[in-house]
Amino acid sequence: MLLRHTPKEISERKALMINPAKTCQPIGAMYAALGIKDCLPHSHGSQGCCAYHRSTLTRHYKEPISAATSSFTEGASVFGGQANLVQAIDNIFTVYEPKVVAVHTTCLSETIGDDLPQIFDKAKKDKKVPEGKTVLGAPTPSYVGSHVTGFSNMVKAMAAMAEQGEQKNGKINLIPGWVEPADMEEIKRLAGLVGAKINMFPDTSGVLDGPLTGKYKMFPDGGTSIEDIKASGGGIGTLALGEWCSADAARLLDTTCKVPCSVIDMPFGLKATDRFIDALRTIAGTSVPDEIAIERGKLVDMVSDMHQYLYGKKVALVGDPDQLIAMTEFLVSIDMSPVHIVTGTPGKKFEKRIKEITADMGREVNVKAAGDMFLLHQWIKNEPVDLIIGNTYCKYIARDEDLPFVRWGFPILDRQGHQHFPTVGYKGGLRLLEQILGVLLDRKDRDDPEEKFELVL
Numbered sequence: 001m002l003l004r005h006t007p008k009e010i011s012e013r014k015a016l017m018i019n020p021a022k023t024c025q026p027i028g029a030m031y032a033a034l035g036i037k038d039c040l041p042h043s044h045g046s047q048g049c050c051a052y053h054r055s056t057l058t059r060h061y062k063e064p065i066s067a068a069t070s071s072f073t074e075g076a077s078v079f080g081g082q083a084n085l086v087q088a089i090d091n092i093f094t095v096y097e098p099k100v101v102a103v104h105t106t107c108l109s110e111t112i113g114d115d116l117p118q119i120f121d122k123a124k125k126d127k128k129v130p131e132g133k134t135v136l137g138a139p140t141p142s143y144v145g146s147h148v149t150g151f152s153n154m155v156k157a158m159a160a161m162a163e164q165g166e167q168k169n170g171k172i173n174l175i176p177g178w179v180e181p182a183d184m185e186e187i188k189r190l191a192g193l194v195g196a197k198i199n200m201f202p203d204t205s206g207v208l209d210g211p212l213t214g215k216y217k218m219f220p221d222g223g224t225s226i227e228d229i230k231a232s233g234g235g236i237g238t239l240a241l242g243e244w245c246s247a248d249a250a251r252l253l254d255t256t257c258k259v260p261c262s263v264i265d266m267p268f269g270l271k272a273t274d275r276f277i278d279a280l281r282t283i284a285g286t287s288v289p290d291e292i293a294i295e296r297g298k299l300v301d302m303v304s305d306m307h308q309y310l311y312g313k314k315v316a317l318v319g320d321p322d323q324l325i326a327m328t329e330f331l332v333s334i335d336m337s338p339v340h341i342v343t344g345t346p347g348k349k350f351e352k353r354i355k356e357i358t359a360d361m362g363r364e365v366n367v368k369a370a371g372d373m374f375l376l377h378q379w380i381k382n383e384p385v386d387l388i389i390g391n392t393y394c395k396y397i398a399r400d401e402d403l404p405f406v407r408w409g410f411p412i413l414d415r416q417g418h419q420h421f422p423t424v425g426y427k428g429g430l431r432l433l434e435q436i437l438g439v440l441l442d443r444k445d446r447d448d449p450e451e452k453f454e455l456v457l
């Protein structure tokens with residue numbers, strides 16, 4: 001009963017968050033930067049911030065995360081961090097030899113008012129950025145938004161590097177949003193099957209799901225090269241997955257390089273994957289191969305086979321807006337009832353979308369953007385559910401309320417598999433469904449009286 005003090009009565013809170021359903025902006029920026037090939041992320045702030053960002057990503061991905069820091073002490077905190085960052089850029093290129101350094105700010109450097117473009121100019125003038133190397137930066141003040149905002153800001157900084165070529169390169173820029181490395185791999189596989197040539201950024205596959213080979217590599221083989229990111233300005237179109245994670249970058253490319261963009265939902269579940277495949281097919285001017293139709297059919301088959309165990313089951317969800325929108329739609333489409341939904345990332349558009357998706361459920365849904373897990377727990381106490389889907393922190397609520405729990409989203413600190421097995425696409429839908437059914441049927445086996453305890457379900 002770790003959360004035994006959570007009261008059932010809900011009182012209005014304006015200036016207090018308890019158990020936030022989010023983490024800090026730079027974590028998202030660091031994750032995005034790791035999707036650039038031969039890139040060293042750099043945290044412009046104190047060592048403590050950087051240690052926290054790295055350790056959170058390491059705990060989730062079970063991989064060492066390399067990142068540098070401006071190591072602010074009292075002096076930098078008072079006089080600004082320019083000297084530290086210029087020195088850091090020099091040291092990083094000299095000692096670690098990355099091709100790219102992707103700098104994000106922190107609460108402290110933003111509060112001081114450090115101006116990254118001006119500091120980068122100074123570093124270039126002082127010849128601290130070697131020929132052919134790149135420094136890019138994103139503002140990520142953590143007192144605004146969430147880790148999702150930080151991810152979006154870093155991806156936007158990548159899009160700002162785009163160069164409008166003389167000719168179109170025939171590729172679709174695909175901005176996948178914050179999904180797992182395995183999801184990025186799956187998105188590339190699906191695009192390949194549709195016959196769409198894509199230029200995807202960022203791409204953490206091959207970076208945070210790498211093999212243990214016995215040989216140390218400072219920079220893993222994966223990631224999108226800076227040349228490809230720059231070439232995105234010559235794309236025939238941009239497909240951005242997720243309004244919160246990817247839309248800003250796509251719209252910037254549209255404005256600066258005249259690359260038309262479509263913003264669609266992340267391809268979790270049946271309908272969102274349908275729209276993703278259709279959008280790819282339309283931009284690429286190809287048709288959908290049988291292989292994809294068969295994968296879709298398998299997902300539909302599992303839904304219809306197991307519908308009796310899914311129908312009407314109440315679900316509480318916590319996570320990031322782009323993921324939750326697609327997941328809510330998936331659950332509604334298989335006749336489950338998502339009833340309590342919380343994201344820590346602000347944005348009233350989220351609540352509107354969720355209400356639209358759940359409009360035909362015949363009941364009001366509790367939904368809150370910029371909410372917290374304390375509120376989610378209170379909602380569950382007032383109206384119990386059959387299942388929780390969310391990040392590892394849900395385990396406290398699941399334990400206290402004795403609820404089946406599927407780990408999905410960020411961060412997952414106490415299980416494995418999320419970085420290796422995709423949940424996007426039709427195959428990903430099968431995995432999601434397998435996980436949901438697994439915990440629901442385990443619970444049924446546990447609770448059924450002996451006369452109803454079945455061998456075959």
Ligand code: SF4
Nearest residue numbers: 024049052106107142
């Ligand atoms: S001080 Fe700000 S940037 Fe640093 S770890 Fe805390 S929330 Fe994140």
